[in-house]
Amino acid sequence: MQALFFENELLLKEIPVPVSAAGEVLVKILYSAICNTDLEIIKGYMGFRGVLGHEFVGKVTSVSHPLYGKTVVGEINCSCGHCYLCLSGRHAHCSKRNVIGIAGHQGVFAGFISLPAENLHIVPDTVPGHIAIFTEPLAAAVEIFEQLHMKPSKSVFIFGAGKLGLLVSMVVRLQGFDYTTFDPIPEKTAFASTLGIHSKSLTELQAGEKAEVCIDCTGNAEGFGLALEHLWPGGTLILKTTVADPSKPDLNSIVINEFTILGSRCGLFKPALNLLERKLVDPSPLISGEYAFNDILKAFESAKNPLNHKIIIDHRP
Ligand SMILES: [Zn+2]
Ligand SMILES: [Zn+2]
Known part of the structure; x- marks a missing residue:
């Protein structure tokens, strides 16, 4: 699959589709979006090297999983579930955590991502993909x-x-x-x-x-x-x-x-999805541009313009 890799510079690379570990499901990315954090990473924030991106809407493709075929969004912190912080309910602060596209985990500017099933939330049918993509920043x-x-x-x-x-x-x-x-x-x-x-x-x-x-x-x-x-x-x-x-x-x-x-960093997805589903927050005016995945480098140039807001990447063929 094609993926946007960051390693001193941004480049499109062919990498293997990830193999899901126990407890994980494979998600085909439908939409992703560029966040300020991505722009900071390419300036050196977190020292991250790898596939960038953490805001996404996708479809679960693991046939044997109950979430198969569902449209989902995903929390970005992958936690161990066993450490002191996890056991005291602070999963986002897990001492062994990986954060997708930010620290130790492949990001979403790619064809697929494999994620722990517990990170995923089903997107209500009434919330279209270009609105659901705002779940992560709205949760924050x-x-x-x-x-x-x-x-x-x-x-x-x-x-x-x-x-x-x-x-x-x-x-x-x-x-x-x-x-x-x-x-x-x-x-x-x-x-x-x-x-x-x-x-x-x-x-x-x-x-x-x-x-x-x-x-x-x-x-x-x-x-x-x-x-x-x-x-x-x-x-x-x-x-x-x-x-x-x-x-x-x-x-x-x-x-x-x-x-x-x-x-204050990441938040819970459920309340954010509630706000979007009930149309109490309408983020649609914040979409400043939509690019096909092949044009993701152009999308990044557009995202650097301080007058632009959300730049969305459409991964669908
Ligand atoms: Zn973000
Ligand atoms: Zn933990």
Whole structure:
């Protein structure tokens, strides 16, 4: 099968179809999507070498498995199930985990992937593939509420109106918060406004303007410091950004202002699928382009344009 390999550069390579280990099923990839994490990996994040990609919708092709023929999406952390972290319910933090297309596991920019059956979730019939592809990033947005129980009366600033910033904004909006989404690029705040997201240019944010909760979705190293500057003492900073070149925050301000810093990564797929199925979140305006798998290198060029949002790869023949 053809696969997009990263090894100092991106290249299309012919590799064998994976053989499923015990407990795994083979999934034929129907759609995949490019994430900011993929763009950071090609800049050196995680030191990953191999087949890239972790956002997918596929069809199970293992004939003997009860999921055979089902359209599925898959959680990206493959855990051992036996270690202290797994046994205490923290599978996404398993000390022996592999993460598809990010650490130690083949990614989804390929014809097939083999995954543990427990990672897979059936996509409801009413959710088309180009919507279901948003399950993974939407789950990451919903994870904030899995981690932190915020009072709806609290003010929220979201920094970054990129793919994840917009999904986070949509989820925050659902809860009735007084929120604002900031971005330095006028085209991005204008686009956010067309989605009904309360957004402002970063230049409009005054030095003393603060919120109780700041969420960094900037995708760049400066986001941390920026979010800290606009957090009330005693407030919570939620960090969603992972970059190849992390920042060194001012730890004194965290101590002096008694800030709570919350790292937030992957979330549960079921609540995200519920939001998509019930049409409480409509990610369709975030699709900026759709490419055939053979054009995946062009798709990556398109994904690097900061004005583009989700770039989807159609793997179907
Ligand atoms: Zn992703
Ligand atoms: Zn484990």
